[in-house]
Amino acid sequence: GENVEQHPSTLSVQEGDSAVIKCTYSDSASNYFPWYKQELGKGPQLIIDIRSNVGEKKDQRIAVTLNKTAKHFSLHITETQPEDSAVYFCAATDTGNQFYFGTGTSLTVIP
């Protein structure tokens, strides 16, 4: 089955700086890669996703890049704000019904 690794497990940045979280996957059949943000006491919220036919996708301060050859994808957050502080999970899937999640990154943005 699919195995998704996520790094780093914790990340602290100064407000205004950029944050990058990286995930690798093992199954070359995986073709959909969502990123979720989970705030304390809440359910995961989709922030951006990418499919395998696209190399990069951007939505305001958030971008995701995908390297199919190397089997890794990354989340980039620019101009970080305190409200970006949360746990971020990457995931990969080929069938859609079974999401394989990374282990999570706890991001802290220091004002």
Place this chain on the structure above:
Amino acid sequence: DTEVTQTPKHLVMGMTNKKSLKCEQHMGHRAMYWYKQKAKKPPELMFVYSYEKLSINESVPSRFSPECPNSSLLNLHLHALQPEDSALYLCASSQGVRPDTQYFGPGTRLTVL
């Protein structure tokens, strides 16, 4: 509207109790999911319903019993739980069977005494 609702928000139950968790979505999604999440861990898939039929059961103990009365509702019936079952239980839904976004509800925080 991408809202999935879950009730109750919090639940405390004894090991001999029977309780149910409820999940509802009105996005016309045909796939619904139950996940269990422990603190500081990613969600773990428990069950998947596709077009109101159970399609995935991730070897979950029989003390957890899912039910999908219709395409908008998903229940999780709980009986004779153990303290280690205490966790955040998340419901999610997606449009269908192709790889697609799963939208999560806020979860039910379950404590088993």
